[in-house]
Amino acid sequence: RKEVEQDPGPFNVPEGATVAFNCTYSNSASQSFFWYRQDCRKEPKLLMSVYSSGNEDGRFTAQLNRASQYISLLIRDSKLSDSATYLCVVLGDSSYKLIFGSGTRLLVRP
């Protein structure tokens, strides 16, 4: 079983739609979780951290469910510029090791 699993997509949605991605992780001892964004053929960049109580940053909302070991990202009012691959990331056993999922691709169409 992969340490971090994501649906690869693509999710093809119209502008203005709400879309949600889920990610599951295998290590119940994991403490820190993040979403990164990666544009085509570019390096990944941190989108937001995921806090236990859930957190929001503009149109983006991240949730953590420890009991079920999954993380979610909700994007409201999708923009064309949101088209990218979204990577779920978990801090591993070592504080130095970030474990990346393979990403979920989002396509927002006009």
Next chain:
Amino acid sequence: SQTIHQWPATLVQPVGSPLSLECTVEGTSNPNLYWYRQAAGRGLQLLFYSVGIGQISSEVPQNLSASRPQDRQFILSSKKLLLSDSGFYLCAWNGGRVDTGELFFGEGSRLTVL
């Protein structure tokens, strides 16, 4: 401000040839440095990380090696490339903080082994 550079950006190499990718960080000291690889359509795989000069931890056994000859320099090497070494190689540093989950990546080196 801190910046991270890596090069070359793109390279095409024959099977069995050597490899050297270089990464440098500016504007900081004693950074944690990382090499990741992303194969086509797949996630980032951690290859090596380093917490200081000469200190290298390997995550995946393979024909690649890493070295940190200077505080802000991290080099990825291979003596003989395999077809399976093709991918997008990313150097990253932790911004001087641990446990924050934020890595700052270089622009990547796209390697094609033929």
